[in-house]
Amino acid sequence: xxxxxxxxxxxxxxxxxxxxxxxxxxxxxxxAVTLPAPGPLGIGDPLFPHLGNxxxxxxxxxIALTYPGRNTEPLAGVTTIEAxxxxxxxxxxxxxxxxTVSAVSVDGEPATWASSGEDLVITxxxxxxxxxxxxxxxxxxSDPRGxxxxxxxxxxxxxxxxxxxxxxxxxVFPSNDHPSDKAYFTFRITAPSALTAVANGxxxxxxxxxxxxxxxxxxxxxxxxxxxxxxxxKSTVVHRQGPHGLPVRDVVRTADRDLLEPWLxxxxxxxxxxxxxxxxxxxxxxxxxxxxxDTGFELETQTLSLFERDLFTEPGYPDWYxxxxxxxxxxxxxxxxxxxxRAWSDLWLxxxxxxxxxxxxxxxKGGPSLERRMKAAYAASDAWRAAGGPPAAxxxxxxxxxxxxxxxxxxxxxxxALYALRHEIGTxxxxxxxxRWVEDHRDGTATTAxxxxxxxxxxxxxxxxFFDDWLYARKTPPMPGHPDWRxxxxxxxxxxxxxxxxxxxxxxxPG
Numbered sequence: 001x002x003x004x005x006x007x008x009x010x011x012x013x014x015x016x017x018x019x020x021x022x023x024x025x026x027x028x029x030x031x032a033v034t035l036p037a038p039g040p041l042g043i044g045d046p047l048f049p050h051l052g053n054x055x056x057x058x059x060x061x062x063i064a065l066t067y068p069g070r071n072t073e074p075l076a077g078v079t080t081i082e083a084x085x086x087x088x089x090x091x092x093x094x095x096x097x098x099x100t101v102s103a104v105s106v107d108g109e110p111a112t113w114a115s116s117g118e119d120l121v122i123t124x125x126x127x128x129x130x131x132x133x134x135x136x137x138x139x140x141x142s143d144p145r146g147x148x149x150x151x152x153x154x155x156x157x158x159x160x161x162x163x164x165x166x167x168x169x170x171x172v173f174p175s176n177d178h179p180s181d182k183a184y185f186t187f188r189i190t191a192p193s194a195l196t197a198v199a200n201g202x203x204x205x206x207x208x209x210x211x212x213x214x215x216x217x218x219x220x221x222x223x224x225x226x227x228x229x230x231x232x233x234k235s236t237v238v239h240r241q242g243p244h245g246l247p248v249r250d251v252v253r254t255a256d257r258d259l260l261e262p263w264l265x266x267x268x269x270x271x272x273x274x275x276x277x278x279x280x281x282x283x284x285x286x287x288x289x290x291x292x293x294d295t296g297f298e299l300e301t302q303t304l305s306l307f308e309r310d311l312f313t314e315p316g317y318p319d320w321y322x323x324x325x326x327x328x329x330x331x332x333x334x335x336x337x338x339x340x341x342r343a344w345s346d347l348w349l350x351x352x353x354x355x356x357x358x359x360x361x362x363x364x365k366g367g368p369s370l371e372r373r374m375k376a377a378y379a380a381s382d383a384w385r386a387a388g389g390p391p392a393a394x395x396x397x398x399x400x401x402x403x404x405x406x407x408x409x410x411x412x413x414x415x416x417a418l419y420a421l422r423h424e425i426g427t428x429x430x431x432x433x434x435x436r437w438v439e440d441h442r443d444g445t446a447t448t449a450x451x452x453x454x455x456x457x458x459x460x461x462x463x464x465x466f467f468d469d470w471l472y473a474r475k476t477p478p479m480p481g482h483p484d485w486r487x488x489x490x491x492x493x494x495x496x497x498x499x500x501x502x503x504x505x506x507x508x509x510p511g
Contacts, residue, residue: 038114038121041093043178047344047396047405050117051167052178053093056083059133061225063173064188065142066212067195067232071155074099074141079173081136089128092136095170095177096120098146103139111136120174138174146171151403154306157292158253159195159233161306163299166344167402169225179340180445182222189230190214196235198251200228200303202284219302220284221443224340229301231289242268243275247285251304253292260290263312266323270330274357278331279435282338282442288326297406297511298325300332300354320365328358328511339441344405346448348391348471351406351511352414353434359415374419377412378485381476384409386490391417392448392471406511417470423480424466425459433458 043052062080097118104113106124144153151168154161170177187199193213201219236254250264299306336350388407389395391414397405422430452467469477
């Protein structure tokens, strides 16, 4: 969809009046009385209460990053945000931490700023009125150093990549870091010319200036901040075609190009397989980024999914397993990327669906049958619910361990609810529901309530009791069609359980 046109800011005459009023107030010491001390805000997400910011809707990000050639030093960054004010704003809060801010402007005018918690609190020279479009520019650093499990930049063997789920994009660039506020992205990455830089979306330019090259990429669809991806390293970009001429580009270490080709060439087949089940691929291109890094997970960054190199080189993984993990991350392009969660408690819609298609694919390629996997998940389900809450009402992540939100209950536990739903409404209605879901909410956000309402509409059934039990109950309800299935009583410390492909590699990590 095209970007909305900018709403004109206040007239020059009015701006002069307001600036004069600010100067008068400053001289009389009234501004400090009028505005409270800067503080972190948040949109009230039940699981991440300080994440995101009220009062505006981001339309686009333009992120310029300069990589010094070493992944142990901060990058220089300039992030420009175009946003539409939903309220009158005397201050604008952005999520940003782990970087140093050197300058801020709002519509070209210098602004003051302060850090509070993990918020960057900006006071523009003049207030922003509701309905106005505003441009915020922040000059900052972006630091790849720090605990590896905090998210944000991932240091690879030859450079950097990103892993921003669930709330780490603001460790890389200033943002409204919540999936409910999707926007268009432009990336401008400057790096030594011996390296290759790749980001989400389509390449739109490459300019060499002496020893450095600037690479530009733009997304053709809105994207959540947690799905941003930038790769910098000694890489080769491998191009091929997918279904309907879809551009497929994979990013691998140049030294691994031939080694990984047997896996890279499978992606067009994965795309065809999923399109037959859920409809057309929703974005402008796709590919995999195989990083020389030890993350413990794979990640569905939009149009360019992140994978660990070891997944493809470890001889202990059977082919069906690796294939199904690739399908898991690809399925997320529909479920989680194109249709993003309105709140993090809707995470089961992402991970449950990706696990569902992963399991179907594994069954076709020689892995365990879907029924066997779901029976194992059912046996562990009560323990998962006790440890992490039911699928659509997960417990908050552990303090200091925000990615502990990614528990088995939102992977195989959520896929188990979809398995029960298919039994409840029938295969034909279930498949129509899946297609309608990704079609109706494409490029948007949606909630659990949206999904349950659509399921009732498609099936022509009142499913209130069914979803109350399967998505919100403390105990797992009886499985339709399998009255003999039993769930084990929870132990003091619930175990990871059924061992799915993506969830099995990392039961408490994104993927």
